[in-house]
Amino acid sequence: MKIEGTYTFKAPQQKVWETFNSVEHLQEALPGCEELIETEPGKFDVFLKIGISAVKGKYKGKFEIADPNPPNSYKLIGQGKGLPGYVKGEAVISMSQEGEDTILSYDGDVQVGGLLAGIGQRMIGGISKMMIGQFFKSMDKVL
Amino acid sequence: MSGEKKKWVGSSYKRKEDMRLLTGRGTFMDDILLPNMKHAAILRSPYAHAKILDVDISEALKAPGVIGVVTGEDVKKASKPYPCGVTIPTKYYTCAVDKVRFVGEPVAVVVADNRYLAEDALDLIEVDYDPLEAVVDIEKAIEPDAPVLHENIGSNIYNHRFFKYGTDWDTLCQEADEVVKWKFNFPKYAGSPIETYGVIASYSSFENSYVVYNNYQGPFVNHALTAMALGIPENKMRWIIPTDIGGGFGTKTGIYPYCALMSIVAKKTGVTVKWIEDRREHLLASATCTDRVTYIEAAVRKDGKILGLKDKAMDTTGGYIRPPEPGCAYRSTGNHTGAYDIRNLDREVYIVATNKGLTAPLRGYGCQELYFSTERITDMAAAKLGIDPAEIRFKNFVQPEQMPYTTATGGYYDVGNYPAAFQKCLDIVEYDKMREYQKKARAEGRLVGIGLASVVDPSVTNIAYVAIGKTIEERKNERDKSGSGEAAIVKVDPLGGITVICSTNPQGQGHETVISQIIADEFGVHPDEVVVDSVLDSSDRLYSITTGSFSSRFASSGTTAIVRASRQCIEKAKKIAAHLMKIKVEDVVMEEGKFFAKDKPEKAIKLRHIAGAAHWNQYDLPEGIDAGLFGTSLWTMPTSRPPDGKDRVNSSNTYGFVAEAIVVEVDQETGEITFLKWASVHDAGTILNPQIVRGQVLGSIVQAIGGSMYEEQAYDEHGQCLTASFADYLCPTAMEMPKVDVDHFESPSVLTALGSKGAGEGSSMSVPPAIGNAIADALAPLGVVVDELPLSPSKIWHMIDEAKAKTN
Structure with a gap:
């Protein structure tokens, strides 16, 4: 499943970049994040608790930030699993300065399996949009 | 023979099971x-x-x-x-x-x-x-670079066989005026009990x-x-x-x-x-039907005569192959050419491994897959030759005077009058009038179509069909397998009550009712007095490899076992009656539950007195007669033989007939289908209980509507199942059930005791091709070809859209 979109932050690009690379801020803004541990530079273990109907459950996963090109782009590679199934995906995050704003765009491919696919697939596009929206809004607050 | 006139069989005697089922007092597994x-x-x-x-x-x-x-x-x-x-x-x-x-x-x-x-x-x-890496597509699974599911097999081919019946295909093509070919996809759908x-x-x-x-x-x-x-x-x-x-539904x-x-x-x-x-x-x-890709060719003469068929069927049984697969491909061997007199057939079969759920027989077992391709290609041939789809069917039907008819593939059709039954269906739907109506509708730019299907409905499978999965050479090293046995015990207790134990453990078909009707006729009692015990316990009930409720076997072989056990019991009762009345057995007459000497009907003995003697006074029984009063039968149909040395097999035992005529209108804007008229005519032989048969026919129709228009166990390219809830897997409800004119054309089977044939599956096989043909006919003016199911409104809408884009 393709996931793509953009979000406009009213902040300079360097600041957006730093915020997106801060464990503390990520943990705060990730919806349902109970714990985020940086196991080695750029690699994280994450524990999530999600309460949205079809994808409700506890998940644990790993993600890593690859190919960092500060402050312009990086690649996010992640996978997670919980009783409702598994998620894995890759996304390229790019940032660019436009006037006083920073435009963040993401372009990714996500695969879901198990119950998530059997029950949730129909809703997963909507749910991921909602969660990404929540995440950016929280990051926006931080900024 | 008990000889009394039939009274209860053939009547719509109310279902005995319904009171407990409708009040929630059945005994199911979770109880x-x-x-x-x-x-x-x-x-x-x-x-x-x-x-x-x-x-x-x-x-x-x-x-x-x-x-x-x-x-x-x-x-x-x-x-x-x-x-x-x-x-x-x-x-x-x-x-x-x-x-x-x-x-x-x-x-x-x-x-x-x-x-x-x-x-x-x-x-x-x-x-x-x-x-x-997963593979879900049947044809991709057999490509050389496909991921292999079972390393010990080395490829994704579970089974691969070739068959030739009659004239060589190339010779046939030279005799033919046209060879019509197409590829069809049949979906994977479920029974959803x-x-x-x-x-x-x-x-x-x-x-x-x-x-x-x-x-x-x-x-x-x-x-x-x-x-x-x-x-x-x-x-x-x-x-x-x-x-x-x-x-159950399989x-x-x-x-x-x-x-x-x-x-x-x-x-x-x-x-x-x-x-x-x-x-x-x-x-x-759990299990779904087997999805299939079929490449089919029909060699036809200008006048519509089908000289032969060539097909390649590719089934997938999912991640594993398990019994009774590879049966889906072989169960219909004997009736492969359906209701038509086609003597030449060239077949290739693949059974393929894919990363999908497993399969089981599903109501119609293998026949909906088969007839979707054969009945669609028949319509395509008619269109190519400029012949009406009804006419091409009349041209090819096995004629009543050919009965009993042995098919090219070994099926033995004992009785039937296909042209007459088909005509009855056309009359009910008012075929000619509907064609006129269609002309007018088309002139107004409306998409109206008429779909026909005429198929042979096989029931009571002969287990020999599974052996066709192996070659003639391979079979030589194995013992033969054959049979279709179904069991019954009929016993009369010391107070004269009759209990029947049957091996066809029912799943809602009303066996208790129909068995009571049969016993009532045989013994001259009221059906309410008869007790039917349908629990199946492998340790104390009579059963065999072939018993159970599947392949519509109750109406044919199940009832015959019950009649045979009843008559055995009555014969014994007559011997005891003769002994008690001190007359010859030949002189004993039984009528309405009473036994008497044929010249002294006034001095009759009741069944319960004979049962009493058999149980209470065991000393005074005729010589060589065991105590008690019961009859048993595990009856197999005499037509259930092993395959022969030419891959021919009578894969079922009774063969009914179904004609379907459906008039549809497709909404160009939404792709929605409306059924304007529907006639369904069945030859299930003698009808034992019209109300129950009607329920079975309507049930098979609605289930087939599901497979044809709504239901599919769908997977994404990674093998993830997308339909694991009823929110995504759509079953038709009462709202989607059209009005159907159901009628019958009875040709009693000469092989079963009551002349009945299977009735539970017929329309499961004929509705998918009939709906396909109807929608194809409706969309024909747009140049749309219908070659797969389910035909959901969104799929039809896309087909219309693509066709319009092409012409623009």
């Missing part, structure tokens, strides 16, 4: 409670294809209320792969061993004090998977034996195969099937692996284990 019963939940694979590197159950074992956990390793130690009718070495265990091959495949089982605790503990099992699978298993270490309650519908060959998989003698495994099963022929799995679980955990499948598990991993 059964045993002492100290614990509950199982199954961990299922989220991957379509992956290696299992490790299964860590340590945390699950510590969870509250957990009694034990069973994994694939345990199953591998405790059982052998299921035997199957193909020559490749299959490895179907009841739980994934080393590898998972479809989403939903069992990986581990937790047993706990209740289902909630068992489900919670599933969350604590850590499975380390190494995901592999109201009651899901259920198993309660216990193990006795003293006798090393198992008792397994379950709602299996037959055939009981899988009782034997399950014993073989568990490596135990068959008599060490007692299966008990409760009085009521909430629907789906419940697929429960037997869980009987084995729960037996292993019961033995390992030392407790009685209950497992009731939930709806999600059912939709994901």
Whole structure:
């Protein structure tokens, strides 16, 4: 499943970049994040608790930030699993300065399996949009 | 022969079962409670294809209320792969061993004090998977670079066979004026019974034996195969099937692996284990019909005569092949040419492994897949030749004077008048008037279509069909297999009451009612007095490999076994009557439950007095006659023979006929289909209970509407099942049921005691091609070709859209 979109932050690009690379801020803004541990530079273990109907459950996963090109782009590679199934995906995050704003765009491919696919697939596009929206809004607050 | 006139059979005597079923007092699997019963939940694979590197159950074992956990390793130690009718070495265990091959495949089982605790503990099992590339497309699966599911087979081909009947195909093509060819796709859809699978298993270490309650519908060959998989003698495994099963449709022929799995679980955990499948598990991993890709060619003469067919059918049985597969491809062997007099056939069959859920027979078993291709190509041939679709059918029907007719592939059609039955269907739908109506509608720019189908409805399969999966050479090294036996015991108790025990454990078909009607006629009693016990217990009931409720066998072979057992019982009663009246047996007459000397009807003895003598005064019985009064039969149809040396087999035993005529209108803007008119004419031989047959016909129609328009077990390209809930897997409801004019054309079978043939499956086979033909006809002006199902409004809308884009 393709996931793509953009979000406009009213902040300079360097600041957006730093915020997106801060464990503390990520943990705060990730919806349902109970714990985020940086196991080695750029690699994280994450524990999530999600309460949205079809994808409700506890998940644990790993993600890593690859190919960092500060402050312009990086690649996010992640996978997670919980009783409702598994998620894995890759996304390229790019940032660019436009006037006083920073435009963040993401372009990714996500695969879901198990119950998530059997029950949730129909809703997963909507749910991921909602969660990404929540995440950016929280990051926006931080900024 | 008891000789009295038929009174109850043929009447719409009210169903005896309905009061208990409609008031919620049936006895189903989940109603059964045993002492100290614990509950199982199954961990299922989220991957379509992956290696299992490790299964860590340590945390699950510590969870509250957990009694034990069973994994694939345990199953591998405790059982052998299921035997199957193909020559490749299959490895179907009841739980994934080393590898998972479809989403939903069992990986581990937790047993706990209740289902909630068992489900919670599933969350604590850590499975380390190494995901592999999956393949879901039948044709991609047999390409050389496709990921291989079973390394020990080396390819994804479970079975591959060629067949030739009659004239060589190339010669035939030279004789033909046209050769019409197309490729068709038939979908994977389910039976969706109201009651899901259920198993309660216990193990006795003293006798090393198992008792397994379950709602299996037959055939009981899988009782034997399950014993073989568990490596135990068959008599060490007692299966008990409760009085009521909430629907089967073939789906419940697929429960037997869980009987084995729960037996292993019961033995390992030392407790009685209950497992009731939930709806999600059912939709994901129980059983569906076999999806098929068919390449078909018809060689036809200008006048519409079909000289021969050539087809290549490619079935997929999913991640594993298990019994009775590869049956889907071979069950219809004898009726492959349907209702038509076609003597030449060239066939190729592939059974393919894909990372999808497993299959079982589904109402119509193999015939909807077959007839969707043959009936669609018949219409395509008619269109090519400029002949009306009704006319091409009349041109090719087996004629009544050809009966009994042996097909090119070995099917033995005993009776039938296909042209007359088909004409009746056309008359009911007012075919000519509808064609006029269609002309006017088209002139107004409306998309109206008329779809026909005329098919032979085989019932009472002969188990010999499975052997066709092996070549003639391979079969030479094996013992023959054949048969269609169904069992009945009719007994008269010391007070004269009649009880019938049958082997066709029903799933809602009304067997108690129809058996009571038959007994009422045979013995001259009222059907209300007859008790029918439909529990099936492998330890004390009469059954065989071929028994159970499947392949519409009750109406044909089940009823014949009941009639034979009744008449055996009556013959014995006559001997006792003759002895009591001191007359010759030949002089005893039985009428309306009374026995008398033919010249002295006033001095009659009642059945209950004869039963009384047989039970209460056993000393005074005629010489050589056992005490008690009962009859038994395990009757197999004489036409159930093994395949011959030319791959011909009478794969079923009675052959009915179904004609379908459907008028549809397609909404150009939305793709929605409206049924304007529908006639369905069936030849099921003698009708035993018109009300029940009507229910069966309408049921098979609505189920086929599901497969033709709504239902599909859909997968994404990674093998993820997209339809594991009723929100995504759409079944038709009363709202989607059109008005159908159902009628009958009775040609009584000469092979069965009452002349009846199967009636439960007919329209499952004829509706998919008839709907396909109707929509194809409606869309023909746009140049749209219909070659796959289900035809959902969105699919039709896209087809219309594409066609319009092309012409613009």
